[in-house]
Amino acid sequence: MSSTLPTTQKALYLLSPKGTFSVAPNDVSSPGEGEVLIRIESAALNPVDWKMHDYDFEIPKYPFILGLDSAGVVVAVGGGVTKVEVGDRILHQGLGNLRQAVFQEYTVASEDLVAKIPSHISFDEASSLPVAVATAAVGLYAPKAKDGGAALIAPWKEGGIGKYADQPILIIGGSSSVGQAVIQYAKLSGFNPIITTVSPSNNDLVKSFGATHTLDRNKGLDTLGESIKEISSKPLTVIYDAISLPDTQNAAYKILADGGTLILVLEEEVKEEDRVRGKDMVTPWGNPPLQGEFGKEIYAQLGAYLENGDIKPNKVHYVPGGLSSIPDALDLLRKNKVSGKKVVLRPPQTV
Ligand SMILES: NC(=O)c1ccc[n+]([C@@H]2O[C@H](COP(=O)([O-])OP(=O)(O)OC[C@H]3O[C@@H](n4cnc5c(N)ncnc54)[C@H](OP(=O)(O)O)[C@@H]3O)[C@@H](O)[C@H]2O)c1
CATH class of the missing domain: 3.90.180.10 (Medium-chain alcohol dehydrogenases, catalytic domain)
Structure with missing residues (x-):
């Protein structure tokens, strides 16, 4: 040295x-x-x-x-x-x-x-x-059993850019650090609409990252399902709950479509009696130094995404x-x- x-x-x-x-x-x-x-x-x-x-x-x-x-x-x-x-x-x-x-x-x-x-x-x-990007990317794209991801095709994989075009995604807490990164990866993946819950003071912020629709998170979670149906009638198969408090998790799980995946950042708190077969939950761990190959994949792409402004x-x-x-x-x-x-x-x- x-x-x-x-x-x-x-x-x-x-x-x-x-x-x-x-x-x-x-x-x-x-x-x-x-x-x-x-x-x-x-x-x-x-x-x-x-x-x-x-x-x-x-x-x-x-x-x-x-x-x-x-x-x-x-x-x-x-x-x-x-x-x-x-x-x-x-x-x-x-x-x-x-x-x-x-x-x-x-x-x-x-x-x-x-x-x-x-x-x-x-x-x-x-x-x-670093932590926000890793938690977003692992949650969306890492293998389910191994790293706690939803196993979507990553935008850096062949055919991954725009792969989920015209599929809706809901991101609970889009103005959180993790949420901001999830919005940006969701945009690379082609999701549309990209719907997120935030305080209205952060509407412009999350739209600058790629959110297409904002819902006021202070209006409560009871009407979340109806609000989303007004934006998209397609099945909601991917929800990233970047807050993952018991109330957000339970609300998200209820409106998740059959066959869909709810991505959580904290321990699962969905009530046992509400759980049904066919609705999956994963909890990513955003920790590339302990994540082996998937961590390396994230970093192999990150410099280019920062350079061209895909990730801000x-x-x-x-x-x-x-x-x-x-x-x-x-x-x-x-x-x-x-x-x-x-x-x-x-x-x-x-x-
Ligand atoms: N699993 C993992 O590896 C991992 C990694 C990183 C973080 N986490 C966890 O993920 C959570 C978020 O971390 P972070 O660093 O992204 O947090 P953060 O940036 O500090 O979160 C602050 C934001 O949370 C939003 N928020 C708070 N409660 C909300 C609610 N009920 N609905 C919607 N938005 C809400 C606020 O939005 P408004 O100001 O717009 O209201 C605020 O902008 C934490 O619990 C953290 O411990 C887990």
Whole structure:
């Protein structure tokens, strides 16, 4: 590794179960075979960050470093790396461990799981994408049994672009980060109409991504079926519930057509007595670093989609103060104070 790179860095540690956070030093890792070392310029927050803290889940050992969404610059490459080079601007999804987490200044990733950031997208914007894109793409296109996807033909596969032309799709929560990415993949897949539930203040936002019809999510879920029939009389065989609270799941399941698939982002909560044969449910896990081949497929296409504007980033809500700002910023997500935006910070600003 270059002698100009630091050997230690600042990281935000979660010290104990449900406990406090503290900025302290961590080693800067050397990239292994096929890996790159990234200087993180921007990191974004996800609901899972506060959930892991508050519910003490998926954390094998303390102290622990959280953080999944990253955008930065390649500063060193390991042996055999051919797809990226030092100086490339890239985005990627981290993994919860001291070496690969994102709430620190440097991290490592496989060269197969990074995407180059085109010059028209800032680091802040780019950091809004990894988890959302992965969760959307896995949910729509990954194999059912293996990765929890609906097994639709992906737009990057032969015949995949526009494959579902003139079939309706409903996306519950189109202004969420995951929802925004689902709308954009649905557009690539040809779905039409693309119907989504949002607060009216986000109507223009979701239409800018490709939604054709918006339904006011504050009007309640009882009339969802009738509202959709006014837009399309075709069977609704794909619903992506990007919110997946018990009420949205149950409402979505009721209006799903026979033979259809309901894609959920949280655990299934559909009432046992309402379940029928022939209506499928899947729960994707948007985690390319642990997803093997499908994760690589997503990243093999992502750079081109960003370059040509097929996939656009979230609007961002930037918080100053670097890693130290994270504990308070997580409260914005915890208290549902974020609408249509991704909360982003810059690790190099940490004092
Ligand atoms: N399975 C996985 O791998 C995976 C991956 C990522 C996220 N998730 C989960 O997916 C959920 C969404 O994550 P996210 O990062 O996309 O969230 P987010 O961007 O923080 O969500 C905020 C948005 O949710 C919308 N919203 C909230 N309640 C709604 C409702 N009842 N109906 C419609 N829209 C609603 C709000 O819309 P308006 O402001 O327009 O009202 C707001 O824009 C979280 O529970 C998260 O933990 C799971």
